[in-house]
Amino acid sequence: MASKSSLTRQEAIQYVKEKLGFENIEDAALDLATLNEIQRRLMSEVPFQNVSLISMPPEKRFPTVEDVLADGLSLQGGACAHNNWFTCLLLRALGYDAYTIAAIYCSEIEMEDMHMMLIVKGVEDPDDPLQADPLFLVDVASGYPLPHPVPLHRLPVTFPETAGLELSFAKYGNMIHRLHHSRDPNPNEV
Template sequence: MAPTGEYSITAEEANSFLDNVLQMKSTEQWIKANKVAFLEEFIQSMEHHIPFQTISGIAIPDGKRRVPSAADIKADIVSKLGGVCYQINIFCWMLLRALEFDAQLVPSDGLYLQDNHVGIVINGLTGQSSKHLLEVGSSYPSRRLIPLDFEDCSPEYSDSYMKYRFVRREEGTIIFQHEINTVSSLACKYPELIEGEWFSFLFYHTRQSVSVSHFDKRMTKTFTEVGDLNVLTSLRCTAYPNGRLVCIKDSKLMLEDEEHQVQCFYFRSRDEFLQAFQRYFPQFSESMIRAAMKNVQFKLR
């Protein structure tokens, strides 16, 4: 039976979201026939329709910001506004539990900040002791379901323009590593996190099952303190429609081409910035975008 409580949705709400928002049809039969195939398509559909973005948080005036409630999270995801890992992965966790998957929240650390990322592990999917990582709440997501039964290092995965792998550490910690070229700007800032051609991006603590409240302290800083993780200082909106990157980041538009190369374009005016949202992310109102531009003191390159 699906759980009840504030951080839950019903099976009917879950199936409505899959059908009407993600455009996934006949999911009940799909889940019964092949859970792994269903989850793989769910990941792709989430990254197609639900953006990782900081716009809505920045648009809120300073002093009125707060950690999104369960109701906020549901509204933001169902309306395709998306959010950062907190909103996206918590909603996915609620949806998966409503569909009777054994999904748990796990704490994750990135760039020396404890609990700054919300992770999801699914238990018992392909066997009683199996564990899989499901990650759709990052601007650099793993674009597939990741089995965690590898010994020291997972296979190398290539999705979109990204190449990545996972490495096992002690005490149930799995490290999400990207090829340096994927996260070159981050790698330059944190050279000590480089191992050969790989950059250690996130550390998932897969043996720890936690509640939403576990993240309260860290997320209060993230959603209310300007400068924390750049969530309130950098205008970012990222999605992968049809498996290709579309990203607006401050004064830059990034589009992935057919050869999986990322082409960068710089906005020449504020109107071009607004037009890019109208074209690629029309679910954002002009008033919200203008408020975010004002609050971050948007500047062209």
């Protein structure tokens, strides 16, 4: 179905129809509603998992484009480098202007550039139709899923509770932070 390093538009349409169940993709506009639907279906059908990653020797853990295509097309899924890179290739084949970015994930320790996400640009934002160059962050490979693309041009943005957490995105200096909040801590639990 796929060439060695990319997908054709027809292969992408076939994949979205057959594997993601999005029957009318051929007639869908390359707009935010379609992007949102593709993101939702990918998160539903292509699992974020790291079992296959940790079972590999360390020198083979960063995938090749062939690995990414095979894991995405087969619905095996994988970690962020697999799922988000695959999503980028899929969206490009469909006609979106998409590219991957490196991110820093902080939990208890900071580890540089250990998460991959993607940016989609040029999609009109119905909530801000006068925005000249809208940017949307897409992440289909996180244990804390996003309910839809994040409009980076409208920060700060807060999502309602998703997977038990309230998610917020805000700009601090030259960095964009993703913040999780579940509830105020109980002083007796600390």
